[in-house]
Structures are given as C-alpha cells and as structure tokens.
Amino acid sequence: MVLVGHQYAVRRVRFSPHHASLLATSSYDFSIKIWDFLQHNHPLQSLNQHTEFVCGLDFSLHQDMQLASGSWDETVAVWNLSPPLSDNK
Numbered sequence: 001m002v003l004v005g006h007q008y009a010v011r012r013v014r015f016s017p018h019h020a021s022l023l024a025t026s027s028y029d030f031s032i033k034i035w036d037f038l039q040h041n042h043p044l045q046s047l048n049q050h051t052e053f054v055c056g057l058d059f060s061l062h063q064d065m066q067l068a069s070g071s072w073d074e075t076v077a078v079w080n081l082s083p084p085l086s087d088n089k
Contacts, residue, residue: 003033003035003043007029010027011027011028013025017059018059018064019036024057024059029053030052031047032046032047033045033046034046050073054069054070057070065081
C-alpha cells in the first residue's frame with residue numbers, strides 16, 4: 001500500500017497502540033501526518049507546527065489519541081488528536 005501525502009522522505013512511522021489501523025508519520029517536510037490506512041490512502045490530519053524536521057515521534061501508551069513529537073528545531077509537542085473515523089482495535 002502506498003500512502004501519499006508528504007513532500008519529502010518519511011523519517012518515522014509509528015502505529016497507535018490503541019487502534020490497529022491508525023498510524024503517524026513524520027517527514028523531512030517538517031510535517032506529521034495521521035493515517036487510517038484501512039479507510040483512506042490520504043491523511044486524516046496534518047500537523048505542521050514544527051519549523052525543522054521531526055526526529056522523534058510516538059503515541060502515548062496511557063492516553064488514547066495522544067502523540068508526542070520532537071523536532072530538530074529544539075521543540076517538543078504533545079498533540080491531542082481527533083478521534084479516528086473507525087475503531088479497529
């Protein structure tokens with residue numbers, strides 16, 4: 001399967017521990033994309049607040065729909081995401 005959405009190479013891919021088909025990707029285009037690969041081949045959400053590439057990315061094990069990112073711009077962000085369109089646990 002090919003997921004099209006980033007402008008440059010993908011640096012990180014992380015699957016949600018709470019939803020089987022939900023994943024997050026980060027790219028050298030400074031963005032983070034949230035995907036439900038069983039429902040769509042385009043991103044559900046784009047997070048574009050970092051000003052350099054994202055080098056750290058992971059879902060919370062304890063809080064559903066929470067994602068943390070760390071960027072080369074020396075910032076760390078914690079994101080509370082929208083609920084997924086499907087619930088494939």
